[in-house]
Amino acid sequence: MIKKFIILIFIFIPIKALALIEVDITRGNLNPLPLAVSPLSIDETSRMNFEQILDKDNIGSEISLIVENNLRTSGLFNPLDKKAFLQAPDIANLKPRFEDWNLIKAQALITGKVNYINDKLRVEFRLWDVLAAKEMMALAFTTVPTNWRRVGHIISDKVYERLTGEKGYFDTRIIYVAEEGPKTQRIKKLAIMDQDGANNKFLTLGNELVLTPRFNPASQMVTYLSYFKNMPRVYLLDIETGTQEVVGDFPGMTFAPRFSPDGKKIIMSFAKDGKSDIYTMNLETRLVERITNHPSIDTSPSYSPDGKYITFNSDRSGYQQIYVMKNDGSDVKRISFGNGLYGTPVWSPRGDLIAFTKLHKGKFYIGVMRTDGTGERLLTENYYQEAPSWSPNGRVLIFYRETKTNSKGEGFSAKLWSIDLTGYNERLIKTETDASDPSWSSLLSN
């Protein structure tokens, strides 16, 4: 799908170094920036063509709604009510009357235009600084009409990047485990959806238990644990073709898989005779390498973004703690020393932090610490939550939460949540079914 999706980007005005509006991303959502997302204007012929192809009354408005929703959920922006807009979308895109937008307290304005050209969807958009009365950015995309949601996500990413100085995370997908049925006999399927919950699709039928799916860096392959034929093994799935294969030939359970940052290896645990060690398998050469060798449980390995280090979970001290070692298994250092148990370490894509799950006094926390274990910060506390996964820009964590059941064992649910690195902007991610084990893809465009 990604290969088929060719975006042509024309940069109209290559002004770069001019910082006009800036959003400080490190502050959390204390004071989101008020901005106006004007509906993208569309001529009548184009509107009718897209209505026929996409069954959407006005694709210009639909795309702007996606942008609005993305920017709002980021917690950094406050998109203003469209009813207050004074200027028509087509004129605003040509030359906004900044006084009008200033009047409704918009500090930034997004305008644009949609055209139907040679069976393609062409979208141009502009970002304006209302106070400075200047254009900040102007871009155009051409793609197949069915990609209209992605166009909305790409616009959101461009705006986010221009205003915060950091890459966005909207043109991304989430792979997760969809859950149904009673707690004692859960049916679990692999599922994939856009970051905003749209385009949900099940990838397995639920005949066998599946757990912990993770994307490869290109977000086209997934590694996960499947109980196919009652043999828990790490599998590899090509999302596009649907082909699956077992990873390696291990005489026992393999689990907790992840890709190396170059996508060439899978790192995972192999359990035998009551001990679990960490192994890698090179997907090209099929070479298996043993990384740890200890009578304890070593699991949940995750590479640093440069591939030089591995963080993992081990109970070699007697309790679950987080460790860091070199990628060949040497130089093992414990980094978690606070009270409680630590699990599921995941290295941030920026390389500076490790996210984790912590269990202390009957509560579960999602937190982050520096890679040497200092600066521990707990972001959220709950009855049960675990398995954080980073947004590709390293600013947001997605994880899952399970509820406590009542005395009869009823009321169980599992849901996906996200939270900013700042500890603000905690959000429920709506899914069709119950959900767990989320993994965030890389940015699909650029």
Place this chain on the structure above:
Amino acid sequence: MKKIVFEKAPRSKLMRLNKILKNTLVVISAGIILTACATKKEVAVEAPKKEETKKEETKKKEEEVTKIEKIAGQMQGDVYVGTDSVKYLADGVADRVFFATNESILTTASRETLRAQAAWLRANSNITVVLEGHADERGTREYNLALGERRANAAKDYLMTYGVSSDRITVISYGKERPVDSGSNPLAWSKNRRSVTVKAN
């Protein structure tokens, strides 16, 4: 040249605000770094203290458990000793053993159960078994998979000591995926921390 003029153009109010905020941030983060250094020292000295809190925690836990014991009479320490979910491989041969939180050590009662299983397996040499290891829901998924495997292997080792050949035993871990009791309470968790011997043929 025009560029320079552009850059010197009056900044928006927002940007000035941002500058101020950024400066404040620098000051604040400097403060945090200082405090972080201070706390770090404490942590280093604190190590023995942690053991104490751990003991206290277990003590508290034990007290809680004793309470439940009085009500239900089904737990010893935090190991399940009831018969609620237990099935039988043969007359007097229980199919499962239970574990304490985060443990894979076999209790006296568990060893008794496994000796009975071993005797029955020796008497029925055509039977093969699967040992299914499980954990409760109060742990991370991946660690629990490993823990379930460790528990089932503890049972396997014991069966082997009592004369059951290893090629008759397969081990599988379900981690926390297949609880028998869906409750969110210590008694339910104790029933779920188990290794179950299942006939495979």
